[in-house]
Amino acid sequence: MEREKKVYLLFSGGLDSVIAAKLLQNLGFQVVGVHITSPFFEKDLSKVKELADRLGIELKVVEAGEDYLEMLKSPVYGYGKNVNPCIDCKAYMLKKLKEVAGEEGIIATGEVLGQRPMSQRLDAFRSIEKLAGLRGRVLRPLSGKLLPETVYEREGVVDKRELLDLRGRSRKRYPEILRKLGLSGELPTPAGGCLLTEPSFAVKVKDLIEHDQLTWENVKLLKLGRHFRIGKCKLVVGRNREENEKIASFSKDKDLILKVEVAPSPVGLLRCEGEPERGVLETAAGIVARYSDAKREKEVPVSVYRSGKLIEVIKVQPNFNTDKYALKV
Ligand code: SF4
CATH class of the missing domain: 3.40.50.620 (HUPs)
Structure with a gap:
């Protein structure tokens, strides 16, 4: 043979x-x-x-x-x-x-x-x-x-x-x-399953499919932070310093970066098709404020950056329920 x-x-x-x-x-x-x-x-x-x-x-x-x-x-x-x-x-x-x-x-x-x-x-x-x-x-x-x-x-x-x-x-x-x-001894075992089988990840992938936003760039973001859908926009909010840094580094020209600067705060990345409507931007700012250390204040200023430049500061009330927008199981 x-x-x-x-x-x-x-x-x-x-x-x-x-x-x-x-x-x-x-x-x-x-x-x-x-x-x-x-x-x-x-x-x-x-x-x-x-x-x-x-x-x-x-x-x-x-x-x-x-x-x-x-x-x-x-x-x-x-x-x-x-x-x-x-x-x-x-x-x-x-x-x-x-x-x-x-x-x-x-x-x-x-x-x-x-x-x-x-x-x-x-x-x-x-x-x-x-x-x-x-x-x-x-x-x-x-x-x-x-x-x-x-x-x-x-x-x-x-x-x-x-x-x-x-x-x-x-x-x-x-x-x-x-x-x-003849395969004896310890074999290196490269860990890692398939995220598509995980319910919490699947919710976020389905959301991208439904909004026709399934790109590798968006998929990579799914591995970081908390995810929110606000109309046609997607908000990703970091859960710790490492995620904040990574999320900020993923930001593209049109993305907006939101953060509270008067108290420890997560970084939020708002990705929209086109310019976000005012209500969407305020909701995103409210969510970022809600996860900051200023969440018990009556009014919190949230800075909005694009391409590293401060474009405005929005004052929001952070005490609202974010569940309505959260992409989770
Ligand atoms: S989609 Fe199914 S076959 Fe493909 S990597 Fe994931 S678990 Fe494996």
């Missing part, structure tokens, strides 16, 4: 992708790990690289582009419990893998049949392959014995009997598998 072929493996750095890499290597393939990254699912890249080095595989890192956001707005197979479009997301990753692999490369993943309810069922595997234009062309070595024949088995590139038969969530067999594959 010919065995110098390159396999392009979706390499998250999770244990399943590590096992898949080692198994394919032991079968004589040259493995290229392809790590897809995005602000929604970010792992410690240095740990992923360390893992790839430990395994002796080449690593390619691909950043999800604008096309990921387009997919996220209206996924063909819909969302899971939150705003996670798992089937479309996996298909997206496979398409990226295909771009890296070209026509000749073998495509593989470390997916396990039945491990995840939405994207790792047999029918989901079929949908993912169809959407990615890779029907029967995705090798899943961890469950290969249990899955329909792929083109690689048909063409004699891989022997089904050499693949594993893992199914479900249980990890009982993993220690034995790791030992047999």
